[in-house]
Every structure is written in C-alpha cells, then in structure tokens.
Amino acid sequence: MKKAVIALYFAVSGICTVPFASAQDLSARKIPLDPNVKTGKLKNGITYYIRKNAEPKNRAELRLAVKAGSVLETDQQQGLAHFMEHMNFNGTTNFPKNELVNFLQKTGVRFGADLNAYTGFDETVYMLPIPTDSAGLLEKGIQVLEDWAHGALLDSAEIEKERGVVLEESRMGRGAQQRMRDQFLKVILNNSRYAERLPIGKDSILKVFKPQAIRSFYKDWYRPDLMAVIAVGDFDVAKTEAIIIQKFSSIPAPVNPKKRIRYDIPLDGTTKVAIVTDPEYPQNLIQLIYKQPNKKEKSLKDVRDNFGQELYNAMMGQRVQELTQTANPPFLYGGSQYGDFMGNLDSYTSIALAKDALSMKTALTALLEENARVQKFGFTQPELDRAKKDFLNAIEQYYKEKDKTKSSSHVQEYLNHFLLDKPYMGADAYFDFVKKYLGGVTLAEVNALAKKYITDKNRAVVVMGPEKSKDELPTEAEIRKLLATAGKDVTAYVDEAVDSPLLSSEPKAGKVTNEKTLPELDVAELKLSNGVKVLLKPTDFKNDEILIKATAKGGYSLFPNERETGIFASYLVESGGVGPYNQTQLQKFMAGKTASVGPYISELTEGIAGNTNPKDLETALQLIYAYFTAPRKDTAVVSGILANQKSYLENIQKTLTPEKVFSDSLNAILTSHNPKRRPLKPESIDKVSLNRALEIYKDRFSDASDFVFTIVGAFKTEEIKPLLEKYIGALPSTERDDNFNHPNIFPPNGRIEKTIYKGLEPKSRVTLISSGEFEYSPENNIQIEALQEVLQIKLIEALREEESGVYGVSVSEGTDKFPTGHYRFSISFGCAPENVEKLVKRTQEEVEKIRQNGADKKDIEKFVAETRRKMETAVKTNSFWLDYLDDNMYLGDDLNEILQQEKLLGSITEASTKAAAQQYFKDADFIKAVLMPESK
Missing domain, CATH: 3.30.830.10 (Metalloenzyme, LuxS/M16 peptidase-like)
Structure with a gap:
C-alpha cells in the first residue's frame, strides 16, 4: 500500500516466522479495506x-x-x-x-x-x-x-x-x-x-x-x-x-452532467532542460526528475511490491545524506526519492541545493553519480537489513498506536481513497501482511528498481539560480553532456558500519534521595544523589511514546565574546557523533530503534531533547549519558559544515530578498542595532572554532546538578526508577550554582516609523508593534492572551471581510519574565502598496475601539470557547505536558497554574480587556515598519 513519508512501517523483531508466500499468489487478490470504516453510496x-x-x-x-x-x-x-x-x-x-x-x-x-x-x-x-x-x-x-x-x-x-x-x-x-x-x-x-x-x-x-x-x-x-x-x-x-x-439524500442527481475529463500529462520520451534565474532568488537549486506512469495499487501484489519502493527510498536517502557529512560536501542539501508527482504521473526525483552557481555542476554530478552507483552496483545486504529494521520498527509503532491514532490521520486515508484510488487496509490487516511478506523482499528485487526509476527517457532538469550568477550556471549543453557521461567511473559503495557498545563502561549509578508527588497533576518529582531533579508524568495518551526534555540555565550567554562559536557549539559537537560512533555510523547503529536524542545550547539554556518508547528507553538514556560524558570531535565533518554555512550566507548576501531585507531591518529596530542580535554574515563563520565549541559544550554539560529532566509518556514510575538511577543518576556533578547572563535586549521605547523599499512586485508588508514592561503573572498573562485573540478576530473582520484589503492578518503576543517582565504585541499583514495607510488607519481604529470600550462580549465568548476547546485536547497529549512542566520549572512558575484556568478565563471581561488595551497599546511606544516595492 503506497504511503508517503510515514509509509505505514510496521515492525516485528527478526523479519518473521510465517513462511513467505509467493508474490505471484497475490496478483489476483484484491486489497481488503479496513472493516472499521462504514462506507456507502447514496442513490x-x-x-x-x-x-x-x-x-x-x-x-x-x-x-x-x-x-x-x-x-x-x-x-x-x-x-x-x-x-x-x-x-x-x-x-x-x-x-x-x-x-x-x-x-x-x-x-x-x-x-x-x-x-x-x-x-x-x-x-x-x-x-x-x-x-x-x-x-x-x-x-x-x-x-x-x-x-x-x-x-x-x-x-x-x-x-x-x-x-x-x-x-x-x-x-x-x-x-x-x-x-x-x-x-x-x-x-x-x-x-x-x-x-x-x-x-x-x-x-x-x-x-x-x-x-x-x-x-x-x-x-x-x-x-x-x-x-x-x-x-x-x-x-x-x-x-x-x-x-x-x-x-x-435530498441533493438531486444532475441531469445530463458535463463529462468529468481526466487530464493527463503526456510522456514524449524526451529530456527537458529548464534554466531559470531571477534577481530576487538567493539560492542555487537543481532538480532532476524522472517521470513515470502512476502506479495504482489494485492487488495485494502491488502492496507487497511497494515495500521495495519504501526500502529503496530509505537506503538512497541515507546515501545522499552521507554525502553532506563529509569534509567537502558536494552540496548543502540533497535528496532522492520515488513518489507521487502530478496528474497521472509518479516521479523519481533527485534534488540538491548547491553551494553557489559555480558548484551547480558539482552538485548535479554528485546526484548523477549516486544514481549511477546504485544502477551499477546496487545496495548492499547490510543496508537492506537496516532499512528493513527501520521499516518494521515504524510499522510496529503505528500498530501499537492504532487505538490512539488521531481522527485527522484516518480522514486523510479516506480522502486518498476517494480522490486517488489509494487503498486503506487498516492497522491489523497491514501488520499481518507485513509480517508475512516483508522478509521475502530480496536485495536483487530492490536493486532492480534503480534501472526502472533512472532512465534516459522522460527526464526533466530544472536549474534555478540568482540573476546575478546567470553566466556562472551550467548551460543546457553542459547539462546534457553530464547526463550522458556522469557516473561512468563510479565505484561500489563502501558500507562503514561499527558494532560496538554505545558506552565503553557501565555508569556508576546514583540513587533517588528524595521523592514527592503532585497528586493534582499526577506528577512525581525525584531528586537524585548527583543533584539532578526529574519530573515524571506517566500517561496513557499514547501506547508507545515517551518524551524527554532536560533544561539548565546558562547557555552561550556565559561566553559573551564568543557568540558565533556559542551559536554553533552543540550542532558542531553533535555532528561528530557520540561515543565510538561518528554521525553516519550512529545512524546505522540506531537502525530498528526508536530513540532520538540530541543536545542543544541556546543563548540562555542548555539541554537535551528526545523521544523514545518503552522498548528503547534504555538506549535513549544511554545516548543521553554519552552526550554528557563522551562527545566526539570530527574535524573533517565540521569543516564541511562550516564551509557550507558560509556559502549559504554568501548566497543570501549576494541576493537579498525583500523579505530578508525587511526582516533584518525590523530586527535592527527592535534590538536597537545591538551586535548580539545581528544576523550572521559569511565572516561570522570565520570566528567559529571547533576546539572552542567543544570546550564550551563540555563546560555546559560538565555539571548535571542544575538540570531538570522532564519525562512524559508510556511508563510506570516505579519501573523506570532503576534506569534513571543508572544513567541520569550517574551524570557528572560539580554542584555549581549556574544562571544565565541575560542580555536584556527588548524593543526600544518611543515612537519609530520606518519604510523599507525593496522588491519588484507591487506588494507591501506592514508590521505594527507595541511593547513595554509589565508585571509577569498568570492573571496578567491571560489578559494579554485574550487581547491578542479578540484583536485578531476584529482585524480579520475589519481588514479582510469589510475592507477586502488583506488575505490574512496576524496578531501575535509574547511575554518575558527575565530579567524583568516584558510584553510585545505584533500586528502583521500584507497588502497592496496603495492600501497601506488606509489599512493601518483602520487597524488603529479597531485598537482604539477596544481601548475605549473593551472587547465585544461575543468576541470574549469566542476567545473563552476557543481556549477551553484547545486546552481540552492539548492536555491529552504528551507534548503539551512535556513543554508545560519544562517551561514552568525554568520560569519558576507554579506547576499547579493549569488548575486555575477556569478562574483565569472567568476574569476576562469587557472591562478587563479595556484596561489591558489601555495599558498595553500606547501611542508613545509604537513601532511601524512597512515594506514597499522599489520605485520604478
């Protein structure tokens, strides 16, 4: 059954014990549809x-x-x-x-x-x-x-x-x-x-x-x-x-209806080349498209054959990704995948984002060579084994979550059936089918797909680049020559895999030294002997999901003169892999496992984020321990990353888009041109040091005592305590008292108006900002949230429905607690240049109405209903509780704040919104930024 990225992967350990049936036996068997779906057709x-x-x-x-x-x-x-x-x-x-x-x-x-x-x-x-x-x-x-x-x-x-x-x-x-x-x-x-x-x-x-x-x-x-x-x-x-x-049933059937023609995209067997440039396009992108007739899934053989497609995509994706993890990557980003195209066609598409215009031929050559490598030599058996493990693991998760799958996911399946004739077997039938037939997919079968997908017929090459670099882009003749010659001298792929324990030695386990419960939230709070605090919230929202987040204060704000290295520190270290594995080897080691873990260092914090399941929780905890204690430095990989990053920034500087100019100008206004908020430039990359990045990383992760770990999902508290003691309790601790060095950069006071002229199209963008200090509290926060929503409702009515002047309007709000309370409202919309002042005036009139009279009662009712409904579903998700608990611990807010929601919603009145509007929308502190097209 053809699926997009999620691909309905089911997993069973060891391919299966059921004898493999012949694929030929399946060609005459129709695909069964999920019996849990009631279907019918009216007269x-x-x-x-x-x-x-x-x-x-x-x-x-x-x-x-x-x-x-x-x-x-x-x-x-x-x-x-x-x-x-x-x-x-x-x-x-x-x-x-x-x-x-x-x-x-x-x-x-x-x-x-x-x-x-x-x-x-x-x-x-x-x-x-x-x-x-x-x-x-x-x-x-x-x-x-x-x-x-x-x-x-x-x-x-x-x-x-x-x-x-x-x-x-x-x-x-x-x-x-x-x-x-x-x-x-x-x-x-x-x-x-x-x-x-x-x-x-x-x-x-x-x-x-x-x-x-x-x-x-x-x-x-x-x-x-x-x-x-x-x-x-x-x-x-x-x-x-x-x-x-x-x-x-009362809708009448049409009399003599017009014929619903199915239009096709003809295949003429030729190779098309399109080279297009634009003065406002900052990238260098190449697409290689091999068009194929659409594969319809009519029998169970088609479902089984699509296993090969999914495995091919996974292995090819891994190979192309590996190219970006080398000392001299041929492109910034690349990918190759077979899937739906348009109309009656599928396509095998290879895509690459080149470093610059002169590197376009290098990028295209690399794509062609990888495709040719698979055509000539195929994949290896270890690659296929790993791809099957991943395929099976994802399917197992889908199967385990079959009663926790969101209705929106099911809806999409039935839409695909009606619109695209794609079948929906249901989790049980598909799981059973995978167990029976995935093991029978051979290496030769998957390798044969390369010759089917990659041909010299019905190809299209699209090259997109900046107008300034037009003369540096490859010509159509050069592209056609590459298509004919690239890949002739490729050698077979060498599979570099390592099979070593993730940890070189057993951690010295700690102990739970203190435990208390928050019964209203069903949360347990543990204190470990190394000082680490752990919040545990077991849930039944998902059957096979555990989310992990750990946060500590500090970040690269503690290294104020090394901003550039600080920004990249965790990314560069993570790119080196962990423990005995480089990044590529680690991805192979993790085949068949659900354990994704990564460290981060932001300006004010450092931490770990990850997701796993009960089966692979120990692996996830091992990864966490390894990222604390055994980070790796890969000089070759990092040199490639930094070179790519510099090329990317150079491309942006060469061709500044209207959106980029406007964003940078607005950022400069909001930060008073503070150097700590300046966008990165190519020369910024020259200041980044891998050795110093590793030192900063090790410093931030040398002491776990100020970390708070939050773990939410499918576990039982008593059962996972031993694992937490073994790995989290063993993390290094120096018991230092850390905090961040907050830069205290907020929008300036006063009235500022700025118009930026950039862009060829007759379109404008308007951003209006009100900001200032305020007393951070749940009571004030809810008033800010209410004001944002009622103003959003009113401006959609005014600017879209009444003025017909915008497609959409966005009202956003933000609050900060540190170092002192701050708020910010931002109103943003796009419109015709000639309508800017009229719509700004109407916006200000709507704000003034709320300042004078408060919000309409009906709009307050909408805000309350929307907030209540949103919260009803949010509190039944692991991600909500992970972020809520982590954020409240970081901010030092009351964890029981959520229990006050109804009381807080009850405080929203016409009078309260009037008072809030008068306090937070002040003429004296107001920023107006407008993007206008360039004068012609």
Whole structure:
C-alpha cells in the first residue's frame, strides 16, 4: 500500500516466522479495506466514509471532498475553482453572510487554524473539526457540509467583496519562486493542461469575471457523483450515518452532467532542460526528475511490491545524506526519492541545493553519480537489513498506536481513497501482511528498481539560480553532456558500519534521595544523589511514546565574546557523533530503534531533547549519558559544515530578498542595532572554532546538578526508577550554582516609523508593534492572551471581510519574565502598496475601539470557547505536558497554574480587556515598519 513519508512501517523483531508466500499468489487478490470504516453510496451518487475514533475524545473530523479543481475551469473561469472555495464561507442556505464562521468560533473552532479548505488541480476539500459533546453540534457540522455541497448563495455583492481577498492572496504568492515556476512549469509538464491551470488563476480574470461564471462552475462540478462526505470521530456511527443520509439524500442527481475529463500529462520520451534565474532568488537549486506512469495499487501484489519502493527510498536517502557529512560536501542539501508527482504521473526525483552557481555542476554530478552507483552496483545486504529494521520498527509503532491514532490521520486515508484510488487496509490487516511478506523482499528485487526509476527517457532538469550568477550556471549543453557521461567511473559503495557498545563502561549509578508527588497533576518529582531533579508524568495518551526534555540555565550567554562559536557549539559537537560512533555510523547503529536524542545550547539554556518508547528507553538514556560524558570531535565533518554555512550566507548576501531585507531591518529596530542580535554574515563563520565549541559544550554539560529532566509518556514510575538511577543518576556533578547572563535586549521605547523599499512586485508588508514592561503573572498573562485573540478576530473582520484589503492578518503576543517582565504585541499583514495607510488607519481604529470600550462580549465568548476547546485536547497529549512542566520549572512558575484556568478565563471581561488595551497599546511606544516595492 503506497504511503508517503510515514509509509505505514510496521515492525516485528527478526523479519518473521510465517513462511513467505509467493508474490505471484497475490496478483489476483484484491486489497481488503479496513472493516472499521462504514462506507456507502447514496442513490444520487454521494460516497460516504464513517469511522468511530475517540482520539481526541469528544471531537469529530468532518470533510467534504469534491473531485473538482482548477483543471476543469474554462478559459474564462481560471481561478474560480479556488474562488468558489472562498465563497462557501461567505453565505450558504443555513448560514448567510459570515454566520458560518461566527457560529463555529462560538463553539471553539478557529477560522484558518481549524476551519479551512484547499483547492488543488483535481479536487477541492473542505475541513471542519467539530466538538461532539454538546447536543446537536455534530448534526450542525454535517449541515455545514451539506450547505457547502449545494447551498452556496453566491450573492453578487459578496462575490464583489471577496474579489479583493482572493486578489490579495494572489498578490502574496508573487515573487521570485512564482516567476521562476511560471517559466519552467510548462517545460516539465509538457505543456499539459496542468501547466495552464494553476489553482490561484489569473488576476486579469479574477478582477472582472461575471458572477454567472462562478455559478456555472458550481452548478457543473459541485454535484453528488463527484462528492464524498467523511466523518471520523467520537460519535455513534449509526446515528451519524442516519444524519448523513438524511441531509445529503435530498441533493438531486444532475441531469445530463458535463463529462468529468481526466487530464493527463503526456510522456514524449524526451529530456527537458529548464534554466531559470531571477534577481530576487538567493539560492542555487537543481532538480532532476524522472517521470513515470502512476502506479495504482489494485492487488495485494502491488502492496507487497511497494515495500521495495519504501526500502529503496530509505537506503538512497541515507546515501545522499552521507554525502553532506563529509569534509567537502558536494552540496548543502540533497535528496532522492520515488513518489507521487502530478496528474497521472509518479516521479523519481533527485534534488540538491548547491553551494553557489559555480558548484551547480558539482552538485548535479554528485546526484548523477549516486544514481549511477546504485544502477551499477546496487545496495548492499547490510543496508537492506537496516532499512528493513527501520521499516518494521515504524510499522510496529503505528500498530501499537492504532487505538490512539488521531481522527485527522484516518480522514486523510479516506480522502486518498476517494480522490486517488489509494487503498486503506487498516492497522491489523497491514501488520499481518507485513509480517508475512516483508522478509521475502530480496536485495536483487530492490536493486532492480534503480534501472526502472533512472532512465534516459522522460527526464526533466530544472536549474534555478540568482540573476546575478546567470553566466556562472551550467548551460543546457553542459547539462546534457553530464547526463550522458556522469557516473561512468563510479565505484561500489563502501558500507562503514561499527558494532560496538554505545558506552565503553557501565555508569556508576546514583540513587533517588528524595521523592514527592503532585497528586493534582499526577506528577512525581525525584531528586537524585548527583543533584539532578526529574519530573515524571506517566500517561496513557499514547501506547508507545515517551518524551524527554532536560533544561539548565546558562547557555552561550556565559561566553559573551564568543557568540558565533556559542551559536554553533552543540550542532558542531553533535555532528561528530557520540561515543565510538561518528554521525553516519550512529545512524546505522540506531537502525530498528526508536530513540532520538540530541543536545542543544541556546543563548540562555542548555539541554537535551528526545523521544523514545518503552522498548528503547534504555538506549535513549544511554545516548543521553554519552552526550554528557563522551562527545566526539570530527574535524573533517565540521569543516564541511562550516564551509557550507558560509556559502549559504554568501548566497543570501549576494541576493537579498525583500523579505530578508525587511526582516533584518525590523530586527535592527527592535534590538536597537545591538551586535548580539545581528544576523550572521559569511565572516561570522570565520570566528567559529571547533576546539572552542567543544570546550564550551563540555563546560555546559560538565555539571548535571542544575538540570531538570522532564519525562512524559508510556511508563510506570516505579519501573523506570532503576534506569534513571543508572544513567541520569550517574551524570557528572560539580554542584555549581549556574544562571544565565541575560542580555536584556527588548524593543526600544518611543515612537519609530520606518519604510523599507525593496522588491519588484507591487506588494507591501506592514508590521505594527507595541511593547513595554509589565508585571509577569498568570492573571496578567491571560489578559494579554485574550487581547491578542479578540484583536485578531476584529482585524480579520475589519481588514479582510469589510475592507477586502488583506488575505490574512496576524496578531501575535509574547511575554518575558527575565530579567524583568516584558510584553510585545505584533500586528502583521500584507497588502497592496496603495492600501497601506488606509489599512493601518483602520487597524488603529479597531485598537482604539477596544481601548475605549473593551472587547465585544461575543468576541470574549469566542476567545473563552476557543481556549477551553484547545486546552481540552492539548492536555491529552504528551507534548503539551512535556513543554508545560519544562517551561514552568525554568520560569519558576507554579506547576499547579493549569488548575486555575477556569478562574483565569472567568476574569476576562469587557472591562478587563479595556484596561489591558489601555495599558498595553500606547501611542508613545509604537513601532511601524512597512515594506514597499522599489520605485520604478
């Protein structure tokens, strides 16, 4: 069964004990579909999928999928498939005007973050998560889907209002990437309809189309035979099916419907080369695309054959990654993978980000040589064995978590079935299938794929680079010569693997010296004999997940004159590997294990972050111990990393994008040009010393006594104590009293206005910032959060819905406790240059309304509902508790603060938001930064 990156890998230890069946026996057997899914088709043609799933509890994920996208547009409708998606949020039979968004926000569903939709070439999909614990909400949600399906009002006045929003979305998509894509897309898509029907459409049409054009698209293509309703969640399946049947059966089947043409991308056997440059593109990127007819999974043999594809991708990915871990890497980043392409095609794609324009031939040669190496010599048996271990391990995790899989993941499977004819076997059947057949995948079988994937037919090469470097890029003739000659002299791959214990000797275990419990949070706090504090929160949120985080104060702030080395210290040391293993060997050693651990050093802290499972917890703890006690220095690898980093920064400096110039200018304003906040430049890399980085690293990890470890997940406290004593209790301790050296860099006081002129496109970006000191406390923090959300709601209504001047607007907030309390509000949006002042004025008017009157009561209700709903699901995840406990310990906040949430939410009133707005939005302390296009 074809899967993307997650690839439904199941794991069983040792390939299996079931006799291998012949692959030929499977060709006549259809792929069984997961029996846990209730499917059906109504008389009018609507397909439905329903599944009960209690993760998360009291929630459902609803989808309406329509097999209609931009390829179905006429010449006069270009962009209207996407425009239609917008219009479904602007008035339907049961939810006129913006009542849909208003209703859902009151239930705690956030517009954009939760409620959303997308339009592709071949489909349009509407997404609606809905609570199921309030009477009638699920039915109301299904009603929303039905309205989308055939109840759009498409009012002429609403269409006119939405033009500005869609045109602003189009405007925000303009730039170097878009201009270059427009140049090469027709080349790689062989002038097919896909190259002529980008979902965003054409501005010239969006500005003037008649309402009847979009009504015709809706009538022609939003019809039952092209639709599916998907419902997955914590509900009664029979009742949900009855609601779907009742709501959707009344939609009439079309009479004499238009033929739904399936457009193809033709394969003509030739090699296409596209070399495109742009004055605002800072990178040097090369893509090598081998197009293949799409592989459909129709039988169990197809499912079994896809094991080979997944194993090939894994091994090829490892080889290309190894190239970046050498003393002289051929590129900054690279990858090769077989997968879906577009329309009726798959592709085997190799990609590389070159150091500079002159290195493009080197990068392309390296990709071609790796592909040729596999073609000539294949992979090795140890590589395949490791890939199978990883494949199996990931599948085992998926299987173990089958009752804890989120509804959104299941929904995607059924979307893929309806839209792409991809099967969904379900965890049990697939697990059983993998046990029976993965072991039968041979090295010869996987090696044969290289000859199938990599051919001299139907190729496309795309070279993208800065306009300034145009003369340094390879020519089409040079590229074609490389395609014909590169790789002829390659030698076989040498597999350098090490099989040694991760630790050279057994750690000298410590002891738990003190223990207390926080019963309200179900958290145990341990103190070990070396001074390390450990917070343990066992959960049942996942069956096979344990998350680990350790934090201590200090960071590279303690080395104020060595900022550059400090920034890179942990990365460079980790790149050397750990214990007896270099980085490449460590990756091979970890095959089949779920234990990802890495150290970090930030400006104010140092620590460890990792994830594992019960089976591999000891390995994860061994890695933690090794990163403290046995870091490695790999001079060759680090020289390559630093050379690459310098090249990357040189590319950025040569071609400064509008976004980069604006970001750097705003950063300079906010930090008063403090050198400790200046962006890195190529010369910064010259100051980085590996030897000093190792010294800084060893200093920061020489004393674990001030570290707080937080461990959350699938374990029992008493059972893991011995492991914690053995590894965490054995960490070095000098009992020093450390703290950070806070730079105390915050936005300046006063009123600052700055306009930056950069960019070729007629688009602007506006950022408005209010900041200052405040008293850090839970009570004040919640007022800041409320103010951010109600202002976000109001500005979307004002700038998007009423002014039609923006596609989106972002209001963000941040608070700091150290060294003293600080807050910051940031309002940001993109718009037409001619609308900047009008929209800034409207923004300030909305802020002033809250300052004078407080927030609207209905907006406060939305904030409370959204916060409550968000928290209901967040507290059922390991990641939430890991971050919450770690953050509160670092800040010195009360761990029981979360128990005050309802009381804190109750403190949000019109009066409190008025007081907060008056305190935190001050004309005297205000920063306005505007990006405008360059004068022509």
